[in-house]
Amino acid sequence: MIKKIQEFLKEKINGSKKTTYILIIGLAALLVILVGNIFSTPSQNELGQEVPRMKLETDAESAEVSSHESKTTSNIQELEINYKKQLEDMLEKINGVSEVEVMVNLDSTDVKVYEKNLIKGQQHTEENDKNGGTRQIEDNTEESQTVLIRQGDQETPILVQTKKPKVRGVFVVAKGVEKATVKQWVVEAVSRVLDVPTHRVSVMPKN
Numbered sequence: 001m002i003k004k005i006q007e008f009l010k011e012k013i014n015g016s017k018k019t020t021y022i023l024i025i026g027l028a029a030l031l032v033i034l035v036g037n038i039f040s041t042p043s044q045n046e047l048g049q050e051v052p053r054m055k056l057e058t059d060a061e062s063a064e065v066s067s068h069e070s071k072t073t074s075n076i077q078e079l080e081i082n083y084k085k086q087l088e089d090m091l092e093k094i095n096g097v098s099e100v101e102v103m104v105n106l107d108s109t110d111v112k113v114y115e116k117n118l119i120k121g122q123q124h125t126e127e128n129d130k131n132g133g134t135r136q137i138e139d140n141t142e143e144s145q146t147v148l149i150r151q152g153d154q155e156t157p158i159l160v161q162t163k164k165p166k167v168r169g170v171f172v173v174a175k176g177v178e179k180a181t182v183k184q185w186v187v188e189a190v191s192r193v194l195d196v197p198t199h200r201v202s203v204m205p206k207n
Helices: 002-012 017-037 046-089 180-194
Strands: 098-106 111-115 116-128 134-144 148-151 154-157 157-162 167-175 201-205
Touching: 046 098, 046 167, 046 180, 167 180, 180 201
Parallel strands: 167 201
Antiparallel strands: 098 167, 111 157, 116 134, 148 154
């Protein structure tokens, strides 16, 4: 484009006007360069610098969520293994039962219950309308707040109790349970110890 402008202007150049046209050519070339820089798109290197930064932030958030989920899963698995060992030791002591293997499926980890204060509020309002009538309005509110005690520089909630997690199901494999009476003993023992319905306890004879 610059070359065409130069050629066009050269054709118009004559005698005393030569210097003026040269100056015009230079200004036109400078203008074209400036316009080109304004409307040029970002380079590939500039675009590439932003993408990794966004990806790193996303990876950090994903890692935090994954770490929390992994910790919860690990706690559940530890409880399941603990229940498994206790049941196997207990069921081995039942007359006629041997070589017991147990699998326990829990719904969650232990549930902690903390002390709370219940705050109740009551508001009574009487409204008068234009006709001289009245209307009674009562607004009752309830709000619970966790009770905290100070231990040094920290405030700690008061733990009332720790509830055992809900059991989804139990699977037992053992020798001797092919007998109906022995199988019933095993089902009742597991049901009462874990407070789980009998239909969630499966007992099978072992090869």
